[in-house]
Amino acid sequence: MFFCLMFSVNSGFSQEINETLDKKTRKKYEKKEKKRQKEEEQQKAKENLKTLLEEKRFVLEANNLSGRSGMQVPVSPTINFFAVDSTSAMLQVGSFRGLGYNGVGGITDEGKITRYEITETKGGFSVKIYVSSNLTSYTIFLSASPMASSTAKVSGLSGGVINFHGRIVPETDSSVYEGQKLY
Numbered sequence: 001m002f003f004c005l006m007f008s009v010n011s012g013f014s015q016e017i018n019e020t021l022d023k024k025t026r027k028k029y030e031k032k033e034k035k036r037q038k039e040e041e042q043q044k045a046k047e048n049l050k051t052l053l054e055e056k057r058f059v060l061e062a063n064n065l066s067g068r069s070g071m072q073v074p075v076s077p078t079i080n081f082f083a084v085d086s087t088s089a090m091l092q093v094g095s096f097r098g099l100g101y102n103g104v105g106g107i108t109d110e111g112k113i114t115r116y117e118i119t120e121t122k123g124g125f126s127v128k129i130y131v132s133s134n135l136t137s138y139t140i141f142l143s144a145s146p147m148a149s150s151t152a153k154v155s156g157l158s159g160g161v162i163n164f165h166g167r168i169v170p171e172t173d174s175s176v177y178e179g180q181k182l183y
Helices: 002-055
Strands: 057-066 072-074 081-085 088-093 107-120 125-133 137-144 150-156 161-170
Touching: 002 057, 002 107, 002 125, 002 161, 081 161
Parallel strands: none
Antiparallel strands: 057 072, 057 081, 057 161, 081 088, 088 107, 107 125, 125 137, 137 150, 150 161
16 A cells, blocks of 8 residues: 555656656747747848848838937828938928928938948848939938838938938838928
8 A cells, every 4th residue: 555655646746747847848949939930030021121122112211300419309200201212212301290391391302322332230231322312412321120120310411410210111011101392
């Protein structure tokens, strides 16, 4: 009887250990699987972003704008954007508070891309774009991230700087409203 009692306690204890090990192993496996899936998603997003940048057909829809001070101001992405369409680039800043030069409370400028350089970085891509328009010439430094917000730093000949903070979308998926150009 004593032997049977010891055997049943022992087998119950070993089964409990096996279940604990199985739970730990399962959790470890699930964690590794989740990490692998996340890495695959990030890689796919990076490849998609690279394609957009190489084809030069994308829009950065800005959720925030900032100047030299770095203080970000929330804005509407439908009227605040930076777009690249093959050989041309367009910048638009707008506000719902007034009409502005473009009819959406700001300015809209389009110009020809004179130089376009893509560099792959650890977290995404860096793109340097030179644009010449009827108004001015400017340089755009685009820091493009596949899984986070991207930033386009626009600096002109006058020394002014404006930063567009938002997400990059394919030109076909963009929901921006283009105001009137000044020329």
